[in-house]
Amino acid sequence: MKKEISGIDFSKIESDLLFRKIPFAKDFDLSKLCSFKIGGIAPLLVEPENEETLISFLSYSKNFGIPYKVLGGGSNVLISDYPNDFITLRLGGVFKEFHEKSEGRFEIGSAINTTPTFRKISNLGYEGVEFLSTIPGWVGGAVIQNAGCYGGEIFDFIQSVDVIQNNNYTSLPVEKIKYGYRSTEFLKNKNTIITRIVMNLKQGDSKEIEFKLKEFREKRNSSQPENKKSAGSVFKNPDSIKEKDKKWKAWELIDLVGMRGAVSGDAQVSEKHCNFIVNNGNALSRDVKILIEKIEDLVFKKFNIQLEKEIEFFGSMD
Ligand SMILES: Cc1cc2nc3c(=O)[nH]c(=O)nc-3n(C[C@H](O)[C@H](O)[C@H](O)COP(=O)(O)OP(=O)(O)OC[C@H]3O[C@@H](n4cnc5c(N)ncnc54)[C@H](O)[C@@H]3O)c2cc1C
Missing domain, CATH: 3.90.78.10 (UDP-N-acetylenolpyruvoylglucosamine reductase, C-terminal domain)
Incomplete structure (x- = not known):
C-alpha cells in the first residue's frame, strides 16, 4: 500500500493531528462503513467531534495540500479497493445531535442516521417526512444529493442548511440553495461540508402517518432486494x-x-x-x-x- 500522499508522509500527518487534538483512526477498513461492504483500507480516518476540530482539520489539509473525502453513512458510494491517496473524513460528536428547538422546529446534525430519526419525528406526530424513514444513510448524505422517494424529497422540508465552505461556517436559507432531482449545488462544489439542517414541520393525523410509515416500508420490501x-x-x-x-x-x-x-x-x-x-x-x-x-x-x-x-x-x- 502507498504510504505517502502528495509527498507528505502519513506518520507526519498523524503527529500533526495528535498535536491539534483531532481524533483519528489508522489503517481503517472502509468496507465496514458502507452498505455495499466493499472498499479497502484507509491509512487515516479523521473524525472531528465539533466545529472547532473540523475547521482545524480543514485548515491543516488546505495549508499542506492534503486531499480528503467526506464519508457519511456510506449508502450511496462505491469505495475504492485502494482508498489510500486521500484522508477519509467522517463527522462525529456534536454532528450526531438532534434537538426539537420549539414545537415543530427541528435541528438535525448531519451525522445522524436518517431512518430512525425520521421514524421518530413521524411517531411524534409530524407529517410529510414518513418517506425519509425508509432511506438509509446519514442526514448530510441525504441533503447533498436531495434524497427522496415515493413522491417526496428532503428539500421539500428543509428550512436552512448549516455548512462549512472555504473553512467558514455559514447558515444557508433554503431559498439560496440550488437543488433538483437527486442533485444540489453542493454535489459539484466539493468544498462544502454539511454540518446540520433545520426543518419546520406540522403536526398531522397520527393514523395517516402510521399508515404511510407502514405503506412505504412494505413498498420498499416488495420492490428491492432484501438483506x-x-x-x-x-x-x-x-x-x-x-x-x-x-x-x-x-x-x-x-x-x-x-x-x-x-x-x-x-x-x-x-x-x-x-x-x-x-x-x-x-x-x-x-x-x-x-x-x-x-x-x-x-x-x-x-x-x-x-x-x-x-x-x-x-x-x-x-
Ligand atoms: C437499499 C438502499 C436503498 C436506497 N434508497 C434510496 C432512495 O429511495 N432514495 C434516495 O435518494 N437514495 C436512496 N439510497 C441511496 C442513499 O441511501 C442516499 O443517497 C443517502 O441519503 C446517502 O447518504 P449517506 O450518508 O449514506 O451518504 P454517503 O454514501 O456516505 O455519501 C454520499 C455522498 O455525499 C457526500 N457526503 C456525505 N456526507 C456529507 C457531508 N456531511 N458533507 C458533505 N458531503 C457529504 C459524500 O462525500 C459522497 O459524495 C438507497 C441506498 C440503499 C443502500
Missing part, C-alpha cells in the same frame, strides 16, 4: 427521455439490454430490481465498475441514452 449488500439505485432515472410518450426508468433500460442478473466476480445486477447491483460475498469495487460500464455501454448503443450514475465513486477505481 443484500448494495448502494441502492446505481443510475438516476433519465427523466428527459421519452419514447412514444413513455418515460423510461433506468431499471427498464437495464432490463431491456439483458443485464438483469449479470455477474462480475461476486457483484451481480439484482434479479429483483435491476437498477441495484448487489455484493454476493467478497465483491471488489472493480467488479462493480465492470458491470456499471457494461450497462452504460449497452444502453448507449441500443437507446442512445447516456445513463447518469446516482452512486458516487469514492476514490480511484483504476
